[in-house]
Amino acid sequence: VEGFLSDDECTYIQETAEPHMEYSEVTLMDKDQGRPASDFRTSQSAFIRAHDDAILTDIDYRTASLVRIPRRHQEDVQVLRYDVTEKYDSHADYFDPALYTKDKRTLALIRNGHRNRMATVFWYLSDVEKGGETVFPRFNGAQETSMKDCKTGLKVKPEKGKVIIFYSMTPDGALDEYSLHGACPVQKGTKWAANKWVWNEPMQFVPS
Numbered sequence: 508v509e510g511f512l513s514d515d516e517c518t519y520i521q522e523t524a525e526p527h528m529e530y531s532e533v534t535l536m537d538k539d540q541g542r543p544a545s546d547f548r549t550s551q552s553a554f555i556r557a558h559d560d561a562i563l564t565d566i567d568y569r570t571a572s573l574v575r576i577p578r579r580h581q582e583d584v585q586v587l588r589y590d591v592t593e594k595y596d597s598h599a600d601y602f603d604p605a606l607y608t609k610d611k612r613t614l615a616l617i618r619n620g621h622r623n624r625m626a627t628v629f630w631y632l633s634d635v636e637k638g639g640e641t642v643f644p645r646f647n648g649a650q651e652t653s654m655k656d657c658k659t660g661l662k663v664k665p666e667k668g669k670v671i672i673f674y675s676m677t678p679d680g681a682l683d684e685y686s687l688h689g690a691c692p693v694q695k696g697t698k699w700a701a702n703k704w705v706w707n708e709p710m711q712f713v714p715s
């Protein structure tokens with residue numbers, strides 16, 4: 508959806524998040540315990556609360572009407588910043604309970620698999636001179652397991668104010684492995700973007 512966010516809103520979100528940005532964490536799967544998040548993701552990020560913020564609250568309601576799911580299913584927005592060479596390897600946005608058996612906190616968050624991220628409304632808050640596309644390597648049913656240096660699949664070019672929607676679940680509530688995606692390295696410029704995650708159940712999400 509082009510122009511979903513105004514230029515002023517994009518600038519406002521960047522300015523609001525900027526002082527809180529930190530090198531991104533990743534919720535590590537059992538097999539990856541002990542590895543640094545930077546093995547997978549080299550961007551910076553910050554969750555920012557819409558509570559008491561008229562601009563962010565307005566965007567939340569606009570998002571709710573776009574996806575036709577009530578606002579209380581939304582997580583606080585997570586703002587991302589990638590400088591040159593920074594990227595995020597391919598992943599799914601849902602938490603597969605089978606891969607987090609040792610992580611009690613994540614299992615509690617997803618109620619052992621009953622609750623999960625259902626859809627992502629992904630916001631592009633800047634243009635990027637070169638690179639920084641979001642890539643979906645399994646587009647059209649391709650049997651890929653990684654983003655393969657961004658060579659295959661559907662690539663979405665960042666455009667300030669544009670948002671895309673993709674689903675992490677199929678309509679029957681199963682986790683959709685075809686939602687695999689990643690962020691290609693930025694080659695020139697800076698990429699600002701954000702994740703607005705919509706869950707399959709209402710929640711009062713409190714980020715750590």
Ligand SMILES: O=C(O)CCC(=O)C(=O)O
Pocket residue numbers: 587595600639640641642688689690691700702
């Ligand atoms: O930056 C992108 O294009 C995608 C980021 C992403 O998938 C995520 O943060 O979960």
Ligand SMILES: [Fe+2]
Pocket residue numbers: 598599600688
């Ligand atoms: Fe993602």
